[in-house]
Amino acid sequence: MAELTQHAITGTTSLVGLIGWPVRHSLSPTMHNTAFAALGLDFAYVPLPVQPEHVEQALRGLVALNFKGCNVTVPHKQAVMRYMDELSDAARLTGAVNTIHIKDGKFYGYNTDAYGFLQSLLEVNCDPKGMRVAVLGAGGAARAVVYALARHGVGSMVVLNRTAQRAAFLVDDLADAFPDSDLSFEPLTSKALTALNSHIGLVINTTSVGMYPDVDSSPWPDDVPIAPHVTFCDLVYNPLETVFLRQAAAAGVSTIDGVGMLVHQGAFGFEQWTGHEAPIEVMRQACMAKLRGN
């Protein structure tokens, strides 16, 4: 596989980056730089640690420095929105921007997590259209997932969250945009999951439970049996195999890990910035290699 070090950065190199605080653990620089190298593109992707009080200056700086765009991570995904000249539907309805394309000095803000999530299902032939789905969690990632699924036309969706009120807000917000979708919420408890269990085709973990360093935890309670026909999908990709996915595998049901979403959300930005089709498999292998090295 092409290595970043083979690519000389010169005065003609197009720059993109990642703004967040902190940014040092992100896989995006490796994923994008490997993809640029694989296609022989004169691009470079740089991590840019930006403190919350400097978000506006950082964005103006990107224009001044002729950047093509950037990714945005915590804690800036909401803060950057007010500076965008245009927002995609996904960004507007999820209330978060994770990808910016800078064109003629203007900011175009996208939320590519929704697109990335749906692609990660479709690429493994899991089409949620018409399915009954349980979404665990009600944070920013859950918003992207619920938006993507509502737009795609799932049969119905239940959002379950430790703080049930937050799930209620999420459902309320998105129900306005998707009046025909069957959206509801529940507290994330064994009782609620047991009641839903036999009707659900897909369970998605959008919580941070199970994410490094919390690697021994799962949002799925041990006392709730896993129905035979269900698919378990985890947005957590570090570790690659979470306890949640191990519970599913032990029950003999299908699993989808979080790398697909990571790669496809990145692919969207890659294509905006470069105008080239993203080399999905190269990007996936770059992420997997980095994750296995962890």
Ligand code: ATR
């Ligand atoms: P993100 O933007 O990545 O979704 P977030 O907005 O901080 O991150 O949301 C984290 C999600 O993980 C929330 O749904 C949170 O539940 P609460 O709203 O009740 O805080 C969930 N979460 C985090 N730690 C959890 C835990 N130990 N048990 C259950 N849910 C947890």
